[in-house]
Structure formats: structure tokens, C-alpha cells
Amino acid sequence: MIETVIRPEIALNDFLPIFVSSAFVLIFGAFYVGIYTAVKVEILKKWTMPFAYLFWGLTCYMLYIMGSLMHVGEFTAKALVVAMIGYLMLPHAVYYMQHRVHEENEH
């Protein structure tokens, strides 16, 4: 049997939500790393840290909306999940390394 796959059409009404949600993926993503960094270099108070993680959660949600409206395939969906977990860890790793460099050079 020949498999017939017609690439799913994006509904006309879905274009706007796609553009808006993809913009928010990056905006919320920037808030997450921005707040995280700002807390670490003591520009912001410590109690603001949960907001950083809140923004990470919002980033994931926006990416989910975008992906489902765009009808991304199964492979892409998995790649996006991995990307979000990587994104969660990224600033932690970066800050850890920065910290080590400073320790070694200044103390």
C-alpha cells in the first residue's frame, strides 16, 4: 500500500498565533536567563529567582503552542523537548564555569 501523506496545511487563523508564540518563546527564554544571571551577579534580589523558572515554564508552553499549530512531526517534537531541557541547564552550566574562573584568578 502506498502511504499518502499530504503535508498538513496551516489554517489561516493559525498564522498570527504562530508568530506571536514563537516571539514569546525567545522573549520568555531571555527573561529566564536574564533573571537568572542578574540574581547571580547580585543585580536582583535572591527571592526573584523563582520567577526565572516560571519564565522557563512559560517558554516551554509557548513552544508547545507553536509546535502544535505548525503541525511539527514526531521527530521535531522530540528535538524540541530535548532543546528545552538543555535550555534549562544552560545558564547553570555557564555560571558554574564562570564561577570557577573567578575563583582561580582572583583568590
Next chain:
Amino acid sequence: MANKSVWSDNRFWQRSAAWVTGFASVLLIWLTFDTSAQISMGNDADLKNGVTKRVPGPTVINYKITYEMDTKRGHEVPVIGGKEKFFGRDDYSEEEAGALLHLGKLGSQAKNCMDCHTLLGNGAYYAPDLTKSWLDPAWGPEGSLQAMTGKNTREEAMAEFLQHPSQYPTHERMMPNLGITAEEAKGLVAFLKHMSSIDTNGFPRNFGKIQGAVHGK
């Protein structure tokens, strides 16, 4: 005092950068070899034997081209059909067709087409995309553009328009006169017909859907 860790060692990061860059470059070069083979131009024998090439040979101008939904791939693809006359002939040899295409491609660059139009979607956005312009119903038998130029075939209508664009305004925004000669116009139309036969993975989507003329079904 902390021990020297690998994570804070500049040499480690320097090497990582070199490795990552090298790896990505090698992968790109490898893919380039594969892609180059797939997008190299076909020849007359391929067309005669019905071998599908992503970029067919120049003698594709001897054939009828349509743009049809391929259910297996899930998007439209150009389909090369039976013979079709192009400026009254359907027996252009490989050399003749190649020379026309060469003239047309040179012309497309010499007249800066891409600084108003898009070709394969790349260029400027001041004028219509030309990727599948050969298939545009407007140039067809019932099309407004063919009627306007008073010609009886697609190719003659397009060539006439290219030589005297400002005589045939389709919008307040007009194409300027670029001094295109009759021979250059013929080459340009051959170039456009050839371009419409390139497999662009379904770009543009739904070409001519409303006018219903091209794939229609």
C-alpha cells in the same frame, strides 16, 4: 583555592571551538558533495527516457510542464509531460536549448531581475515571484496578461511584455524598460520555463489555487 578545572581552562574551550567548527564544516562539505550531485543539470537523454532530475536539462523547453500534487511527497512537484511548441518549435537540440538558457541566465543577471523580483524566493520583494511564473494562469490562453499583449502563446506574450514592459501596466507599480532585445527576451523566457521545471520541494505552495488553473485538482 580551587584546583584548575578543565571547564575553566581557556585551552580546553579553544580546542572545543576548533573541533566544533571543524566538524560542522566537514559535515557541510560532505552534504555539499551530495547536494551538488543531486542538483546538477540533467540532459536530453534523461528527458527522453523519463528520468526525473531535480534540475532538468535545458531541452525541457521542448516539453509541457505542469505543477501537480504528489500525494506521496505531500506537496506539488513539476511534472514534465508530452512535447509542446516553444516559439513554434519542439525540436531544440541540446546545444540550441543550452545557448538559449545561457543567454537567459546572463540576461537575468545583466538586468538585475533579482533586485525587484524573487527567483526561487530569493531577491527583492517589489515585484512578483518568478519561480513558477511560466505556469502562471495569467500568461495562459485565458489569462489577462496574454490577452493584454495580444499574443497567442505564453512564450510570445512573456517575450512581448519583457521588451515593452511599461506599455503593459498591471499595477500602479510598473516594470521599467531595461532595453531587452527580442533575442534576449526569448532567452529569458527559456530561462523562466526551465526554472519552473526545477523541483523546489513544493514552493510555492498552492500556486494558482484560486485561479484553479495549474494543479487545480
Next chain:
Amino acid sequence: MANNHLTSESKQLATWYFTFAAILFGAQLLFGLVAAIQYVMPGFLFEIIDFSIARILHINALVVWMVFAMFGSVYWLLPDETGIETVGIKIGKLLFWIFAAAIVVVVLVYLLVQVGPADETTIWFITEGREYIEAPRWADFGIVVVALGFVGNLFLTGMKGKQTGIVTVLMADMIAFSGLYLAGMFFTDNISVDQYWWWWVIHLWVEATWEVFVGAIAAYGLITMLGAHRKTVEMWLWIEVSMLFGSGILGMGHHYFWIGTPEYWWEIGALFSALEPLPLVAMFIHVLYDWGKTQGEQNAQGKDVSVINNKPAFTWFVLNAFGNFLGAGIWGFFHTLPQVNLYTHGTQFTSAHGHLAFFGAYATILIGMMYMGIQGSNGIKVMKNTKASIWAVSLITSGVVGMTVSLTIAGYVQVLVSRAQMGATWAAYFDGQSGMWFTQAMDWRLFMGAVTFAGFLFLIKDFLSTGKDAQHEH
């Protein structure tokens, strides 16, 4: 610019490059205005300076002023980084004049000859007709010679003097940058092959080598303007290089969705372009981090003054970090996945992204470097903002953002009307162009373009006068 405070010839040469770049920046904006007017009034200069000619000049002036400012930036930072005078500076100065003269000839031919017959002489002497690299073949060879001379100077200086991390990155980056230009110097009848290699030049410049260049310049700026720690900054730089090249080189896939190339580029393009915003986020944190850290240390020592010794330059550098993320990151991510790109490819979306990304990622930091040139030329220790510098940055930024928003709206109309509904025919195209939202968006784009130009005038006023302003600390 008065050069009496500059003892280094390399830095003097840098100011020449900056000056010529600023002039070309003005030309870019002027021809951009002509093209914007033509969208609103199509009869404007019709068959005198057609849209195609105005646009060639608009985008070529853009590329060339940025290349000039990049060369200038390298000549500026070389003596600081290597600790010695640039090797081969006499040749460097000669090449500057050759380069500038060639540009003037090319521009005059674009303006006065415009198009030629469909044969090789046109390609050699008038235009190659390939977007961004229209420069005729003879000029290509000139550019290669100039670039080789520049790269030679950089290498000889780097090897003779102290080869810092920043210099090493620049050496590797500039040789790739120059070498890639060769990929755009041949003619082929096969448009798919043509476009394939054309993207090697365009994409690998603006989404790989130029971005790395910006990373290196930002690193230099953070060290000189903030006194950030070299070791930290250079480590960041290496990480950024890995991320930029790691995502950017194969991110090329997103240009290979629809030009006749095989379908596997969809997956490659989607995957790597989804990664492309990450280094831009990293660069953003980089600036925030170093600023916070050095200011924090300063405050801890009880000195409650700003650590920044060049306010206007630093303003443009911060804008760069932000603009790179917004323009290249967000506006790029908008339309990079193949599912959506099928509809947005070749619409005003691309144009919106182009405006914000070139401005955010490159114009900002290069203007910042020009300010550092003015600071050095006038022997200023701490440079402050003037009224004109604040007007310039505000007007230019709001102008470009305004243009971007207008073009995005125009692109949205095109996607819905010309693409999703009518499918990219001639009639579909003009139906989209005639929509009320589209035409109004184009009116706003023109207005915002004029705002940008007003900002440019303030910038030039500031460039010419701020050196003598008494408020700076000498």
C-alpha cells in the same frame, strides 16, 4: 576627526576607515529612502533611478560600510591587543585608497550605466546581478586583493606581537570571511547551483563569520570600556565561537528548503536554526554578566562611580547585545522552521528580519567602535553622552524598530493573501500589495525610515562635534 592624539598609525588608518564607513552609511539610508518612497509612490524616479538600482545601492552600501567599519575596527584594536604597531601599515593605507576608489567607480557605474546587454561584458564591468554581491567581476578581484592585504597585515601583526585570544579569533575569522567571498565569483546557467553557492557567501558571512567578529569586538569593548577580566572574557569568546559556528554553519540548511536542493535540508535547517538563537542569548548574558561583575567589584571597594569610560560607545554595545538577540534571534526564529517558511519565504518578513538583524547585530556595534575611535583621537579619558548622541541613538533605534514592525505587518498580509490563500501568482502578488494593511504599513515604513535618517544626522553632528565638548574628562 582630529588625529593629533593618535600616535599609532594603525589607529589613524582605522579612523579613515570609520570616516568612509560613516559616509557610506549615509548613502545606504538615502537610497533606502528612495526605495521606500517608490513603494508609496511608484512613479518616483521611474526609469531614472528605478527600485532595482536604489535597492542595489541600498544593500551594497550596507555591506560595504560594514566591511569598512570592520576593517577599521581591526586596525583600531590591533595595537592595543598585540602591543606593537601594525605590520605593513603603509600597504594598509595604500589598500584603503584603492578600495575606496574602486567603490566610488562601482557606485557610479550602478547609477549611470545601471544595466547591460545579456553577455559576459556586463558581468565583468557593470553588474553581476546577484543580490548583495552585484559588484562586477573586476571589482571582485579588487576586493580579493584588498582583503588579502588586510588579512596579511592582521596575520603578520598577530604573529609578531602578542597573540591574544581575541586576535587569534579574529585571524581565523577574517581568513574565513575573505575566503568565502570566492564562492560568489563564478557564473553558472544552473540557478539552483548559483543559489547554493551564493548562500555560502551571504549566510556564512552574516550568520557565522560576522557574528564571530562581533563576539570578538564585544570582548575587546568589554575589556577596554569596563576593565572586564581578560581571562573570563576570552573564555566566553571561545564558548561563543563554538556555539556560533556549531549552529551557524549548518544553520545554512534553512536557505536550502526551496531552491531545488534535496528535502533532507528541512531537518538539518530546522534543527540548527532552532539552535541559532542560543549563542545570541549567551552574548546577551555575557555583557550583562561582565557589567554586573565589574561594577559590583567597583562598588565593593566603596567607589560609587560608573566603571564605563565611554558612555556612547557602551550604549551602542548594549544595544548590540539586545538587538542581535531581537533582530537575528526573534525575527529570525519567526520564520525559520520549514512549515512556516514555506509561506514566509520571499515576503516582507524577510525584509523585516533583514532590517532589524543588520542593524541590531552589526550597525550598532560598529557605530560603537566609531565612538571609540573618536574617544581615542581626541585623547578623552571618560567620554559622556551628549544631547546629540542621545538623540541619535533614540531616533535611529526607534526608526529601525518602527520599520521592522511595519514590514512585519506587511509581510503578514502577504503571507495570508498572496501565499496561503492565492498561492504566489502574479495576480496573488498584486492583490496582497494592494491591501489596505499592506499599503498603510508601507506608509509607516517610509515615515520610520525618515526618522532613522534624522537620527543619522544627529549621529554625524555628534561625530563632528563631541570631540571638542568640554564635559568629557581628558
